Each structure stands twice: as C-alpha cells, then as structure tokens.
Amino acid sequence: MNKVNIITRSQVIVFFLTLFITNTSFTRSPYNDDIIRRVENLNTVIDVRVTDEVLKQIKSTVESWREDSESVLGRSSLYFPVIENVLREKNLPDDLKYIAVIESALLPRAQSNQGAAGMWQFMKGTAELFGLKVGKVIDERKDVIKSTEKATDYLQLLYETYGNWTIALAAYNCGTGRVNKAIKKAGGSKDYWAVSQYLPTETKRYIPRFIAAAYLMNYYYIHDLSPA
Template sequence: MATIKIRNIMFFMLILKSLIVQSASKPFLEQKNVINFHKDVFDQKLDLNNIYIEKLWKKMLGGKKKSLSGKKLSHKKNIVLTNTNIDSEELQLRLNFLNQRSQTKILKYNSIVHASVESYLRMGKYIGRIISLSEFYFPMFEEKLENYRLPKELKYLAIIESNLNPVVTSKAGAQGIWQFMPETGKIYDLNINNIYDERNDPVKSTEAACRYLKFLYKKIGNWELVLAAYNAGPGTVDKILQHHQNRKDFWGLWEFFPKETQNYVPKFIAINYVMNYYKEHNIYTYRSSPYKYKYKETALIPIKEKISLKFFAYSLNMPYQDLILLNPQYLVDLIPPGNKFFLRLPKNKVFFLKKK
C-alpha cells in the first residue's frame, strides 16, 4: 500500500514538473520572435525590413505616464481634463489671428477644420509628448526653412507626417520624419544602403523636405495645393487642375481629392491651432523627453575609423539609447570609416573626445 502511495506521489510530481516547465517555456518561445535592439545591432545578417530602431523609439515614448506637468495621475482630484470642445466663433477669431501672422495665409475656418481641431484636442496626452519632442526638432526645422525662404509654419507638416518620429515607416514604405518614399528620397539625395537610411536622418531629410516644398511651390504657386501635392503627389494635383481649370483653390477642388488628402489641409490648419493654443485647452507637456540635449547643443563629427556604436557610447560615458536617438539613420552597429559617415554628438562629448 505504501509503495502504491509513493508511486502515485512520484507520478503526480512528474506531471506537476512537466506543467511548470511547459508554462515557463511558452513565454520564452514567444519572446524569441520579438526583435531585441541591443542584440540585433550586432547581427550582420539583420533583415533591414525589421526597423528595430522604431521599436526602441516606441519604448522611449511609451513609458509609464507618471505625470503631466507635475500633476499626479494617481489622484483623480489632481487631474486637469483637456478641454476638447471650442466655440466656433472663438476658434474663428483665433485662426484669424494666426492667419494674420502666417506666411501661407491658409489658416482659415470652416466646419471641416473645426472637426479636425477637436479631433486633435481629444488626443491631448499625445500632443503633450509631441510638444516635448518639438523642443528638440523645431529650432532645426525653422533654421532650414528660413534658409530656403519658406514659411516657418511648414514645420507642423512633420507632425502630420510622423508625429516627429524619425524612424516611423508607413504601410506604403515612406520613411522618417518627413515620410519620403525611396524614389523621391533619391531625387533629393537621401541615400539608402545596408548601413544607413538617410530618410531617417532628421537634418538631411529636413533639408530634402525644404527642397521638395520649394519645388512644389514654384510649380503650383498655392500653399493649400502644395500641401495637397506633398500628400497625394504632384501628379494627382496636376490631373485635378487639368480637369477643373476654372478652379484653382483647394476648397473649390476638395471633393475631387482622395479622402486622405481631403483631411490633410484641415489637419495642417488644426495642428497650427493646437500647437499655439494648447495651454488654453489644459494640454501639458511631458517633463521627460527622450532628448536630453537641444539641437544647438549637438555637433557632427566624422567617423575616422571602424567603430561599434555601442562601445563608442560606452567610451564616451554616454547612454547607448541617447547616441541612437541622435543618430537614427544608422541601421547597424558597426560603422566603417569613410568621408560620408558622421555622428551627431552632444558638444560636451566632442570636447571630451578632443581631450582624449
């Protein structure tokens, strides 16, 4: 009898052990398919279709929402709710004020714009993050736009295109902050190879976007239609204009554009409004931003010898994630020497390098 009990106990323990091993191994097997950025940067056979930097970016922006401008989220009484509605007369007055200062002169009110404004206001927490990111990107955008004598409010196009994510990829294959397709990128000197994708380079892609917008305005001469062409392509705008030669403005041709383009100009007007009046709607910027530096506090240095980005960051006593966020164009960790390879670093780290 005792022997039978012992056998039953051993059999039960064996089954229990099997269940434990099975339950422990399942998450491990599932995790094998998840891209690990720190591991994959050393894998020279990395499939470039897997944009692992984008996963890091999402991780950086998708952290726990600890606070909004110092207001704790754990206590309901301290939460300030975003004001997602606005009276039509008030919105019209504010847009008129913005339009008077605008260089494009297209910030006008209608019911479609009103709906777009309220749609953005409902995304208040995401707007707060974008405002934090804009503190790094907008000074550079404004500098480039001014160099090309373009309206500074065109900087808001980057929010519509990518939410200021330098490595985001669209379903169609457009890439980067300004969402260039490979063919258009090549026209404007944005090179792609197995080491880097310059559509991800915030500075070079901004330069390319300025050149493209300058070309579109010279060709079309109307900022509403330029924005439509940036979204749908100049060929689409050309065809619509040829079929409706008696109409030359976006709103007069609105019904003939693809649905995405119909919403594109209203989004541009709406994001202009929201980025100027977010405080009036109780939208607060996030304290934490992935960028610890301002754009003007960084500088480019040439890569003179083969380096590993991971070990280079370690030698500079700099977080690896900071180096990657400043240099999102690189797709691999090992960078060969060459005149065309540069790294963007905080200026204090450049000074540190010179002392070594």
C-alpha cells in the first residue's frame, strides 16, 4: 500500500514502518557472510538479492529492534495460521504472509495518518473496490479474515498484471500507476532491481524490508530471539 506512518505509541509499528535514512555500506565479514548465505537460502517467490539496504534492514530487525521483533514473532503464531489458510485455499505463495509483517507488524487494528487501516493497510477506496465495508461502525479492513481474503485477491490481480511477485509487491506498496511509470523509465523491464531506481523511496525499501521480515521469521533463533 502507499507509505504509512502508524499512529500509535508502540515502537513495534515504528520498527517496521520507519525508513532508515543513513546510507550504511557493509563490509565483508564472517558475520555478514553468514547473513548473506542465509538470505540466499530463503525459500521465497520474490527475486532475492543481497544489497546494502537488505543487510541494513536485516541488522536493524535482529539487532536494533530485538524486543519489537520478539513481539511480532509472538503475534505470528496467532495470525500466520489464518493467513496461511487463505493463501493455501487460493493456491498463492505462502511467503506472501510477510507482507502483513511489514505493513502492520501483524496488528489488525493498525491505523495510519494517511487513512490506511488494518493488518494489510488498505486505503478506503481500495478496500471498497474489493468489497470491504468501511464506515464509522463497521470497518472490515480490521477484520483479519475478510481483509486477508481481499488483500490476497488484490495481490493475485497484481501478479496477473505484471507476471512476477517482486513487481507485484512493489505495486501493492505504491500503486500500479507509479510502477507503470517506473517500468517505462526502465525501458520496459520488469526486473524489480532495475525498476527500483525509478520508484518512490519507500518502495525502494519495500522489498528489502520484505526480505528482512522473511529472514526474521526463518532465522530468529540464530540471533537468540524468542517469540514474546
């Protein structure tokens, strides 16, 4: 979805949605090499590449925000089975569940200052387009099952539009209009890593954040993290 800043005092949301503005460049080291090897072994449908931004997001996840990461790990045991069931029913990739991690830190009632809401951070217009009720009394964006069903419908449509999941995720974040313009500037390429230079700053970091979320969920124990 579009860039959001969750309105909450919880650092959990700040952790996943705050953009890191430093331009750190990581040097080769045994520690970094181990992370790189694990990233390359991730089983995911997106085009995984290890960049400085990817390493930065991973290190922030497992080092700087350990307590928040453990809270998200704890919520994953509650919400991942729900998401996985919907993905399985629709024959969609299991790792799309990590989108909910970077969108809302798995908080069903997450609310943004731009109007996005719920675990999947639907904007009102998009939610209603996909059949969710959005009102003062009922807001189905905050219904875990219903919002997951519609988010996966949207993701499937984006995949059918672009033919690869990496670009589909970028479009989920910033919209098809911006992605289409970026693809045109990239000479028609649908390689996310070629297109990303023409995408908004938030979207440039969206895939690295997705990779960091996947890394956390698969390798948290290596970093002595435990679900809270």
